[in-house]
Amino acid sequence: MSLQQSRDQLLGAYRQMKTIREFEERLHKEIMTGEIAGFTHLYSGQEAVAVGVCQHLDTEDLIVSTHRGHGHCIAKGCNVKGMMAEIYGRSTGLGKGKGGSMHIADFDKGMLGANGIVGAGGPLAVGAALSAKLDGKGKVGICFSGEGSINQGAVFEAMNMAKVINAPAIFIIEINGYSEHTGASYSVGGVDIAKRTEGFGLKTIEADGCDYHAVYDAMAELLDYSRSGNGPSAAVFNTTRFFGHYEGDPQNYREKNEVKDHRSTRDCLKKFCKDNLPSGIVTQSELDEIDASVMGLIDEAVTEARNAPPTPMEEMEADVYISYE
Amino acid sequence: MAIKTYREALNEVMHSEMERDSNVFVCGEDISGGAGGTSGEREASGGIFGVTAGLLPRFGEDRVIDTPISENTIVGMAVGASLAGKRGVAEIMFADFVTLALDQMMNQAAKFRYMSGGKAKCPVVIRVPYGAGMNMGAQHSQTMYNIVTSVPGLKCVMPTSPADAKGLLTAAIRDDDPVVFFEHKAMYGSKGEVPDGEYIIPFGQAAVLNEGDDVSIIAMGRMVLFAKESIKKLKAEGINCDLIDLRTTSPLDENAILDSVEKTGRVVIVDESTPRCSLASDIAGFIVSHGFSSLKAPVQQVTSPHAPVPFARELERAYVPSPENISTAVRRVMNYK
Ligand SMILES: Cc1ncc(C[n+]2csc(CCOP(=O)(O)OP(=O)(O)O)c2C)c(N)n1
Numbered sequence: 123m124s125l126q127q128s129r130d131q132l133l134g135a136y137r138q139m140k141t142i143r144e145f146e147e148r149l150h151k152e153i154m155t156g157e158i159a160g161f162t163h164l165y166s167g168q169e170a171v172a173v174g175v176c177q178h179l180d181t182e183d184l185i186v187s188t189h190r191g192h193g194h195c196i197a198k199g200c201n202v203k204g205m206m207a208e209i210y211g212r213s214t215g216l217g218k219g220k221g222g223s224m225h226i227a228d229f230d231k232g233m234l235g236a237n238g239i240v241g242a243g244g245p246l247a248v249g250a251a252l253s254a255k256l257d258g259k260g261k262v263g264i265c266f267s268g269e270g271s272i273n274q275g276a277v278f279e280a281m282n283m284a285k286v287i288n289a290p291a292i293f294i295i296e297i298n299g300y301s302e303h304t305g306a307s308y309s310v311g312g313v314d315i316a317k318r319t320e321g322f323g324l325k326t327i328e329a330d331g332c333d334y335h336a337v338y339d340a341m342a343e344l345l346d347y348s349r350s351g352n353g354p355s356a357a358v359f360n361t362t363r364f365f366g367h368y369e370g371d372p373q374n375y376r377e378k379n380e381v382k383d384h385r386s387t388r389d390c391l392k393k394f395c396k397d398n399l400p401s402g403i404v405t406q407s408e409l410d411e412i413d414a415s416v417m418g419l420i421d422e423a424v425t426e427a428r429n430a431p432p433t434p435m436e437e438m439e440a441d442v443y444i445s446y447e
Numbered sequence: 448m449a450i451k452t453y454r455e456a457l458n459e460v461m462h463s464e465m466e467r468d469s470n471v472f473v474c475g476e477d478i479s480g481g482a483g484g485t486s487g488e489r490e491a492s493g494g495i496f497g498v499t500a501g502l503l504p505r506f507g508e509d510r511v512i513d514t515p516i517s518e519n520t521i522v523g524m525a526v527g528a529s530l531a532g533k534r535g536v537a538e539i540m541f542a543d544f545v546t547l548a549l550d551q552m553m554n555q556a557a558k559f560r561y562m563s564g565g566k567a568k569c570p571v572v573i574r575v576p577y578g579a580g581m582n583m584g585a586q587h588s589q590t591m592y593n594i595v596t597s598v599p600g601l602k603c604v605m606p607t608s609p610a611d612a613k614g615l616l617t618a619a620i621r622d623d624d625p626v627v628f629f630e631h632k633a634m635y636g637s638k639g640e641v642p643d644g645e646y647i648i649p650f651g652q653a654a655v656l657n658e659g660d661d662v663s664i665i666a667m668g669r670m671v672l673f674a675k676e677s678i679k680k681l682k683a684e685g686i687n688c689d690l691i692d693l694r695t696t697s698p699l700d701e702n703a704i705l706d707s708v709e710k711t712g713r714v715v716i717v718d719e720s721t722p723r724c725s726l727a728s729d730i731a732g733f734i735v736s737h738g739f740s741s742l743k744a745p746v747q748q749v750t751s752p753h754a755p756v757p758f759a760r761e762l763e764r765a766y767v768p769s770p771e772n773i774s775t776a777v778r779r780v781m782n783y784k
Contacts, residue, residue, distance in 0.1 A: 142779040159582030159760050211582070211759035222584040222758030238586030239544070242514050273515035276547075301516055302476065303491045305483020375484030375491035433759040438766060443752045 124335035124397075127344055132404050133412065134146060135177055135334060138390055139169040140416045141202060142193045146365070148235050148420050149192075149209065153369045157428070162223045165193030167332075167364035168264040170390035172197035174337025175264065175357075181232040184250035185264040186243035189224045190363075191236025193267050200226065206423035212430035219433035220441070227238050240301075242276025243267060244293070248284045251291035251354070260349040262290040268372040269310055270301020272318065281322040284354035292348055293319060293356040296331060298363040303375045319356035331359030335397060362388050448642060454635040456609035460616040463534065463645075465506050468534065471620060474512035474521055475538030475574075479503035482513045495540055496576055496635050497595060501513060501714050502560035522573055526556045526625070529571040542577035542591040542629065549594075555623040558601030570623045572616075578669055578719060579756045579767050586764075588756035592668070593655060593720040595627045596696040596729070602626040603697040607671040609639040609720060614648030622650070631669040651698035655707070659687025662777050664708040666717040667693040667729060670749075673718055677773035686781055696726055702732065705738050710742035713780040717773055721741040722750040744783035747776040 138263075146166040152158055165172070168190075176197035179185070180185045187194040200216065208215030216226055217312040227235035234250060237243050243265045250263030271277055272295060284291040295315055302412055307313060319326045325347050337359060344355040362384040366373045373381075381440055398404050451459070465471045478499040481491030481651055493500025503511040504747055514521050518539055525535025545552065548747050552573065556720040561566035581590035596603045612630070619626040622647055656671065666674045671692045680690050689707040693700065713732055718727035727748035734746055749768045757763050 160758065161583055161587065211514035213759075217758075220585075220757045220762065222582070224584050224586070225758070238584060239547070241547075270516045273517050274547075275517065275519050300484070303480030303484070304513060304515075305481075307486070308483025308513070311515070348529055351509070374488045375481040375486055377485035377487075380485055432761045433757070435760075435762070435765060438757060439752050439754045440760050 125339050127338070129403055131177070132398055133408060135173050136409060137335065137416065138173045138197050138393060138406070139394065141419065142169045142172065143391060144416050144420045145192060145196060145202065150369065160213060160222055162209065162369045163190040163367065164191050164363070164369065166425045167362045167384065167388070168296055168298060169193055170334040170337050171294065171331045171359050171361055174334050175294055176339050177338060178341050179232070179264070181230065182259065182261045183259070183264065184232045184254070185236055185266065186234045186247040186250065187236045187266050188243060188268060188271065189236060189238055189240065190268065191224070191226055195226050195228070195233055195236065199231045199234055200228040202419055203423045203426055207427040207430050208364060210234040210427040210430070211433065212427055213433045214426070214430040218437055220437060240273045241276045243271070244274070244277040244280030247293045248280045248289055248325045251284060251289035252287060255289050262292055262345065262348050264294060266294045266296065268301060269295055269306045269315060273309060273426060274314065274396045278434060281319065281324060281354070285323045288353040288433055290348040291353070291354040292344055293324065295319070295356065295358045297360050298356065300363070300365045300375070302368065305375065316358045319358065325352070325355040326358060328358045331361030332390045332393060334394050360446060405406040448640045450638055451609050452635065453609045453612050453630070453637050453639045454497055456612040456641050457616055459706045460613055460620070461499060461502055462505065464501065464617065464665065465510065469565065470671070471534045471536065472510040472512065472528070473499060473538065474514050474525060475499070476514055476521070476540050478538055479511055479513050490665045494538065496632065496691035498574070498630070499538065514695050516713045518547035519551055523551035523555065525571045525573070527570060529561060529569050530567060532607050532611060534570045535621060536572045536574065536742055538574045541574070541587050542575040543589045544585050552595070552625070552627070552641055553598050554602065557598050561600060562626065565616055568623050569625050569641065572619045572626045572628055574628045574630065576632045577629050578633060579751070579763060580633050582758060582760060582763060583667050584758045586756040590720040591630045592696060593725050594724060597724070600625065602695065603629070604650065604695045605629045605668040606670060606694065607634070609637070609641045609693055610646070611648060611654070613641050614646045615694065617645070618647050618650060620648070627772055629668060634669055634672070636642065648694065650759050651700050652694065653703035654692045654705065655689065656692050657688060657690035659689055661687045661711055662713040662715060662780055663689045663691060663711045664715050664717060664777065665691045665693065665694055665704060667726060668719060670717040670719055673770045676775055677771040678779065680770070680774055681777055683754065686777060688777060701733065701737070704734065708734055708738040709741045714742070715747045715749060715773060715776045715780060717749045717768055719768060720750060721753050722748065723753060725750050744780040747780055749773055775784050
């Protein structure tokens with residue numbers, strides 16, 4: 123039995139998962155037009171993790187994200203149009219087009235940034251957690267990480283440091299099966315990630331990352347633990363990615379039908395519907411309405427990003443420092 | 448001679464050096480790719496830029512090592528094995544991630560020889576794809592060679608043509624010192640004639656790619672290609688330039704620089720790095736100290752601005768030094784009275 127959630131809460135969670143999904147599916151198409159430059163890593167397939175975690179958070183709980191950060195951003199409340207404009211590299215983007223897809227951040231929303239350096243988020247999240255501990259308001263610092271990133275020394279250090287200073291840091295490990303073109307069974311020595319985090323003394327829960335309720339419930343327990351001064355914890359979620367590592371990845375390391383199969387059997391949105399429609403707590407027509415409004419929002423976001431003014435040249439050397447006199 | 452891409456030239460050297468010397472091994476993230484994948488395709492990528500393609504099927508998993516994402520240990524392991532008699536060729540996927548391995552590079556590899564009073568040997572090569580211009584943002588576009596060049600004990604190599612890629616990588620793998628080998632990401636597809644058979648270019652020998660009496664253009668890496676473009680235009684304006692391609696920034700071919708400066712008295716240095724503590728400022732300082740009496744105009748430095756690499760296309764385009772920037776600087780030293 124999963125934890126009770128109100129109808130509004132469920133509809134909110136559905137809206138966010140759907141927004142992430144459609145944001146990414148649309149990007150997948152738009153990238154093919156050549157209008158979007160650089161590296162883009164899509165989060166489709168993993169929505170239940172970002173949303174199941176962030177449903178518990180407010181803006182004073184801080185998260186640190188990864189190169190695959192769009193989902194975390196949306197779930198943490200970043201402005202979708204500002205994100206799209208950032209990915210298009212426009213002046214109206216959240217980072218004025220200076221960061222790009224891998225560097226979307228919104229500090230007002232408690233979103234300390236996607237990150238181009240795999241593993242860099244661990245220490246930063248411990249810092250966020252340290253700050254929360256000093257403030258004493260029961261807030262947390264959360265580190266989203268792919269399973270590839272936990273092979274970085276920095277992440278080992280971060281887990282240990284969090285334990286040593288008893289910081290309310292929570293390490294969310296999303297196992298989508300691959301780091302770039304290499305499978306998790308190869309790159310993660312010992313393979314059992316939960317044992318690793320437990321080895322650092324982190325209270326650890328494993329759950330199905332394609333199941334919104336499983337994620338939500340696991341996080342309720344871990345947040346309760348870390349918010350009440352017990353120190354750091356970790357969640358290990360098995361999930362899947364519906365696209366390549368980056369857009370353009372031929373994915374020849376994956377079994378031919380893997381994505382198709384996962385889209386039919388491990389789709390967190392389908393699972394959400396199966397879990398919540400039969401009881402009548404949410405209805406199909408409510409979900410349809412959300413779908414339509416999400417599609418409208420994404421459409422507008424793309425149109426506005428395309429038509430937004432480019433980032434002006436004065437921005438080149440602005441913001442390197444606050445002041446440098 | 449055959450026409451090859453820069454990527455092919457590098458790949459060929461890896462193959463031939465691994466064949467020639469069983470002590471040579473390569474390691475890095477996804478240098479083969481496919482390990483642990485569900486398709487069973489064991490060489491799924493051959494390196495994110497394809498430079499290590501075909502090595503795994505030919506030389507096997509013991510010597511072609513796909514690694515977890517652990518830059519510090521990728522480099523450290525290659526360094527350690529090299530101290531023990533092997534020749535490690537480590538790939539860091541993007542130059543920006545060199546920062547994660549900098550302890551092993553700067554504090555370890557660079558210093559063993561010196562601190563052991565000349566007893567230790569550390570024949571390691573660290574290959575790093577670098578540079579801006581591909582919209583990869585602030586953490587996937589930096590140059591890093593200015594930092595590496597500043598470290599006593601590290602050699603810093605920057606080939607600009609497929610032929611140089613071949614000659615310099617062969618020299619790097621056979622060199623007994625730690626070598627950091629910078630490959631510009633935008634150059635992998637560039638083509639040129641490559642000598643057949645064994646081909647070695649000794650370190651510390653700049654190439655004079657164009658001769659002219661008016662201005663010395665000193666450049667390295669991709670900036671050499673931009674300087675060539677600029678030189679063609681300037682020639683039409685009646686300005687003739689020397690083009691010095693440093694090829695290795697450490698060791699530095701000081702004579703090639705001074706010979707050219709003595710002839711022209713006017714210098715433009717082109718460096719993709721940010722301006723502070725750059726190769727441009729380093730070489731400008733060297734010229735002022737050692738070639739001052741030849742100078743007819745202030746030395747011009749063409750670099751990126753003192754800012755991270757921006758993502759927005761328009762900004763990034765303006766960020767990277769361009770052939771136009773080089774031409775402007777050349778005209779400025781020509782017009783100096
Ligand atoms: C320090 C560093 N090394 C390597 C990379 C290149 N890289 C980007 S994403 C990635 C794989 C990350 O895998 P994982 O942490 O599992 O996250 P996922 O991509 O599966 O979401 C790699 C190797 C990087 N960005 N930073």
